[in-house]
Amino acid sequence: MHHPRHTNRRDTARDNGSDRMRVLVHKRRGDQVVLGAIQERSPGGFKVSLSAAGLETFLQGRSTNIQPMIIAEALRQATILAAHELFDVPRGWAFLMDRLVVDLTELPEQPDLSAVGLSLSTRDVVTRNGRLSSLVSEVVFLVNDVRVAHGEGYLRVLEPRVYARLRGQREISSSLPSPGLEGGFRLHDVSTGPQRRWHVSIDPGDPFFFDHPVDHVPGMILFAAAIDGVSRASGVSANDLAFFDGVFDRFVELTEPLSLIVDLHMMAADHLEFEVSADGSRGSHAFRARLLVRPGPAVAQPGTSSVRGPTSRESVDRAQTADATHTIAAACVP
Template sequence: MQGLVDKREVHKHHEETVLLRSHEMVSSHAMRFIAGWQRLHERFDSASATPDPGLVAETLRQATIALAHKGFGVPFGWAFLMDRMTVHITAPVPHGAGGPAVSLEARAERVATRGSRLRGLVSHVVFGVEGRQIATGRGELRVIDDRLYERLRGDRSHLTNLDLPPRNLRDSPALRSSPHGLRGREWRVVFDPRDVLYFDHPVDHVPGMLLFQAARKAATQFVADAELVGFDGEYHRFVELSAPILVRIESSRPLDALRREVVVGVYDADTLAMSSRVIMALGGLKRSGLDQFGGSENGPMLRIANHSWQDDLPHPSESLEKVRAAGRGD
């Protein structure tokens, strides 16, 4: 069954923030999508041929949500919590980010149900342009009904981003100097609570995509002349809208001559809210030569595989615990 993507199916109110155009049900556990990045590519790094990790991550998020609604009948109004998200950039985009349509193949695994209701799944998504794989991603989704969400959040669910004053920022989120004086390793995260990219509709906590962007910006500032080609992040708790947010470089090490791993923590006040492992390509994806490991230029797009690069690496929270035990690395 084919059709257009309804903005409600990706939890959006504004059409300009919907990245998925059309969908096709392959089975109850698999879907194909066509995405258009032209709508938002100006908010990201449109000058680079490397697929923007922010666009990939947001498209992964929308595909995971749509798969849960269309494939498993989750009612609108239920809460979707992304406990973990991974992104892997594998090849440049032909003609740049604002060019051709992006095709997605999404499959649900580790499906958990209670009775007839979905409680969680893991989505595996492959991104392709003109038959070439350009990125892969995975999202670990937890689904809870609206009444349970109200109990979980309590009085905090009554404060939304609309209760905060707007902030005139040229680029949100933005990193500011650390209150602890850790120059070049820690930053305060500030954001505009009316930015439609992250706050498309009223929410009672800081969205996970904003935390992803904060971690990405921290890693990019820490590793000069490099592009993010891998991200593995675990969300541990809600980040409250009124709380001070800090992003910190916990450790960094070379993986090889072309890549550097950076462990990044995002904190709600002093409490760890997201731990992540970020892989940076030195000199960028194209200059580093890492794009040779992407999909074939002329062959069919690679299908979703059970094994991925993340399977060989420790969980982000495990990496952070090792850093804390050993002391901060270089």
């Protein structure tokens, strides 16, 4: 796979404003950037606004998953930005998101997204030979300095030669036909029993998920598909997502069949807990996640006991951690 030439942060001096931000969050099109300008810096972190233009583009092309998708994409872009801006990772290196945590329990029902900013800090920073190897970003979303959401991104970084050796010659998204699916993917119900299962069709022509050519299914598609699957299984709006903790076990190849499995794990008075996994052609999980949604009147099931589930903070503390067998992530950002 082709990667841009190596540069360091000093090489970005000629980039300015939105164009510089576009480059640093790995976007080819400026209207796909959801971050605005960095407003304040601190050791190991920064504060940044959301981009009005990016939000407008996003809202025009999507009718569901709006709040969770914007928060998750802003977290993802901010984590990439942190690696370049705070740790001088050269352009062209491969970025792998092993795990993504998004907590929306404090988000108002109809937030003013244009008023949202975020504050990022980093922890568990690992370097090898003077270069960043991995980090965890902690991102807090704020409106008038009041926290409305937060999340974590577990990032690894690979040199281009290491990534090329790992991936070899794979199909590239730009070489595949676009079926013109709304939202970049479609779920086809193939359930045969109480377990809900969908086949996932991917549209490599979608500008949000495939802003630039990639050699795998982007992790954000798995994030969006998981929310969509839970919404369909529960009858709850995707915007009622309260918590997401997902682990990307491996790459999902662009041409391999992909199935999404949704299981109701627990019902409580204030939330429903679902376990979601995505299986490919290799017979093993490519992705697994735990989601909490706020229940609506349509999802109550008679004969099911209510058991108190963990709070969102407890969820983060005990949530899945990518173990040594998780050699690669589905959410790579070349």
